[in-house]
Amino acid sequence: MSQAGTSGGGFQLTEALRDSPFMRACRREQVPYTPVWLMRQAGRYMKEYRDVRARYSFLEMCKQPEVASEVTVYAAHRLGVDAAIIFADILLIIEPMGLDLEFAKGEGPVIHNPVRTAADVDRVREVEDVSALDYVYEAVRITRRELRHDIPLIGFCGAPFTLASYICEGGGSKNYLHTKRLMYTDPGAWHALMSKIARALSQYLNAQVEAGAQAVQIFDSWVGALSPDDYREYVLPHTREVIEGVTPGVPVIHFGTNTATLLELMKEAGGDVIGLDWRVRLDEAWARLGDVAVQGNFDSVALFTTPEVVRRRAKDVLDRAANRPGHIFNLGHGILPETPVENVVALVEAVHELSAR
Amino acid sequence: MSQAGTSGGGFQLTEALRDSPFMRACRREQVPYTPVWLMRQAGRYMKEYRDVRARYSFLEMCKQPEVASEVTVYAAHRLGVDAAIIFADILLIIEPMGLDLEFAKGEGPVIHNPVRTAADVDRVREVEDVSALDYVYEAVRITRRELRHDIPLIGFCGAPFTLASYICEGGGSKNYLHTKRLMYTDPGAWHALMSKIARALSQYLNAQVEAGAQAVQIFDSWVGALSPDDYREYVLPHTREVIEGVTPGVPVIHFGTNTATLLELMKEAGGDVIGLDWRVRLDEAWARLGDVAVQGNFDSVALFTTPEVVRRRAKDVLDRAANRPGHIFNLGHGILPETPVENVVALVEAVHELSAR
Numbered sequence: 001m002s003q004a005g006t007s008g009g010g011f012q013l014t015e016a017l018r019d020s021p022f023m024r025a026c027r028r029e030q031v032p033y034t035p036v037w038l039m040r041q042a043g044r045y046m047k048e049y050r051d052v053r054a055r056y057s058f059l060e061m062c063k064q065p066e067v068a069s070e071v072t073v074y075a076a077h078r079l080g081v082d083a084a085i086i087f088a089d090i091l092l093i094i095e096p097m098g099l100d101l102e103f104a105k106g107e108g109p110v111i112h113n114p115v116r117t118a119a120d121v122d123r124v125r126e127v128e129d130v131s132a133l134d135y136v137y138e139a140v141r142i143t144r145r146e147l148r149h150d151i152p153l154i155g156f157c158g159a160p161f162t163l164a165s166y167i168c169e170g171g172g173s174k175n176y177l178h179t180k181r182l183m184y185t186d187p188g189a190w191h192a193l194m195s196k197i198a199r200a201l202s203q204y205l206n207a208q209v210e211a212g213a214q215a216v217q218i219f220d221s222w223v224g225a226l227s228p229d230d231y232r233e234y235v236l237p238h239t240r241e242v243i244e245g246v247t248p249g250v251p252v253i254h255f256g257t258n259t260a261t262l263l264e265l266m267k268e269a270g271g272d273v274i275g276l277d278w279r280v281r282l283d284e285a286w287a288r289l290g291d292v293a294v295q296g297n298f299d300s301v302a303l304f305t306t307p308e309v310v311r312r313r314a315k316d317v318l319d320r321a322a323n324r325p326g327h328i329f330n331l332g333h334g335i336l337p338e339t340p341v342e343n344v345v346a347l348v349e350a351v352h353e354l355s356a357r
Numbered sequence: 358m359s360q361a362g363t364s365g366g367g368f369q370l371t372e373a374l375r376d377s378p379f380m381r382a383c384r385r386e387q388v389p390y391t392p393v394w395l396m397r398q399a400g401r402y403m404k405e406y407r408d409v410r411a412r413y414s415f416l417e418m419c420k421q422p423e424v425a426s427e428v429t430v431y432a433a434h435r436l437g438v439d440a441a442i443i444f445a446d447i448l449l450i451i452e453p454m455g456l457d458l459e460f461a462k463g464e465g466p467v468i469h470n471p472v473r474t475a476a477d478v479d480r481v482r483e484v485e486d487v488s489a490l491d492y493v494y495e496a497v498r499i500t501r502r503e504l505r506h507d508i509p510l511i512g513f514c515g516a517p518f519t520l521a522s523y524i525c526e527g528g529g530s531k532n533y534l535h536t537k538r539l540m541y542t543d544p545g546a547w548h549a550l551m552s553k554i555a556r557a558l559s560q561y562l563n564a565q566v567e568a569g570a571q572a573v574q575i576f577d578s579w580v581g582a583l584s585p586d587d588y589r590e591y592v593l594p595h596t597r598e599v600i601e602g603v604t605p606g607v608p609v610i611h612f613g614t615n616t617a618t619l620l621e622l623m624k625e626a627g628g629d630v631i632g633l634d635w636r637v638r639l640d641e642a643w644a645r646l647g648d649v650a651v652q653g654n655f656d657s658v659a660l661f662t663t664p665e666v667v668r669r670r671a672k673d674v675l676d677r678a679a680n681r682p683g684h685i686f687n688l689g690h691g692i693l694p695e696t697p698v699e700n701v702v703a704l705v706e707a708v709h710e711l712s713a714r
Contacts, residue, residue, distance in 0.1 A: 176658060177658055184662045226636075227636055336532060
């Protein structure tokens, strides 16, 4: 079987990748130990990342494939995790949609032309093809070459709601006022916006798969701001469209935070693996979800303690998973910038040791 | 029966207050219509409030009983709600504990000497008596006199966890890093801090009751940052202590946000009424809770729409409550500063009309 991503013919897997603990867990097969990777594992908490970051702006890092690949590969090898995730940002896709994106210093993302009305929605461009993001696929290709041959590489995108929330708010938000106002007062415009986003996303994910990603994750990081009824009406059909458009055979991880009341609906929208934050008990959430794999659910903030506390709390998560096939260990959300690296390393080691079958 | 609060002898109720829809709902008795009040109903969204606020700093407003009373009474009468809540701030109690509190312009609360270590906890003062907050009790007395005689007045405090989070972080927070670090790495110091807070709170609530409040609400606004197991271990005993210390017969409303996985534990900690944010379906959450009253669960952000949308969404909440005795209509969290007043008025009217038995 050819190296994944070199054929240009969709999704192919080497044996080493297909049999890796991460890919086996996505398929809910038996594993020798619980695979673990960590959201934002290539990030500011790591000195080597900060050294690279000092030389480039955040967007430059995303857009220079060698740089994006370097931090991706370094973090995965340094931590000894069971999967890498391509270094990129969920907002890159909104640039070809005509949104004016900037990462302002210390402020996070700013979108200078936010979408607030039906007329604004009309002005959002349909992404006819996703070649504007060629730099991401090139980073995937380089990373797949440089990464240990048995470590799967995860591609990703933001989910339609989370992207729409940035597009409507013009950046991050606490209350999602503009987003919900559009949603509640002009459902037609809302659905039109979500459709434009969704159509771009499947293409974008599949281009990452074709370039060499073995799995994809859909980040609906802020969807927990919604009630279940709003999720069902305003979000679910669009997320489903994205997931149904992913190349068959590629595992999809469907992730959100603050989703305790949305989990069944997220499963209904789709995904082979459902992300769990730290607010749910893993066993209870998994019982509600049924026949699907799960990823999570260690509290990122518990990494600000000691290796002993980290180990004890990792054991709590593993005990609730009880070696049931289909658990990928991860944080409930991303690694925070000031996290001590030694505790992250201790976490990965603890998961591998404590979960060895 | 004497006017509540004038006797100095604890909790007494006039007939008009005892039979008010709000008090009946707290006791899960039949009501002529669903009572409604709104968290932060006396707030910045209201022009009359801003006019008063322009003349005083926020802390000055809290500490001048006539001013605090004026905004409390005005908002309740203007909106036609079924209960008033005394204008004050959950952080006032931390001043007599030796914390240096400031409301910095545009930044929210700042505590200049945050608590991060066991030695810091030792320096936190036990509040021997709560007379430092006499200005609150005086505001309650004035308000009870000025308020319509059949409108109950709610006293309140922050819950131990939410107060501890401000004390540890030195202000508001996104990730509760310092709070959780203390909790996870030095449980002894954590419990000592929570105990000091809890001991102050029951006294504080009872002094408000004695001054004329008919019910009390405990705001655990940020407790949703915790997992159920952490809540049980680090929070529940302390909240229970506060609630058990409240004068018998006084209804206690136990409120939090983001608590979908904590509701049963919050009920275990205590309260006659459990607050529900907008992320849970009211009927499902109530079924889980069982024999207790509930308060909520309208999404505050839906007030940024039109009176028609507000009315339709109010009906959704009321339909799920299905006239079961023991529902107090409220928002899932407080009214946001830019909320259009006409939509707030429309909400109160809609609740009264649509719920008339």
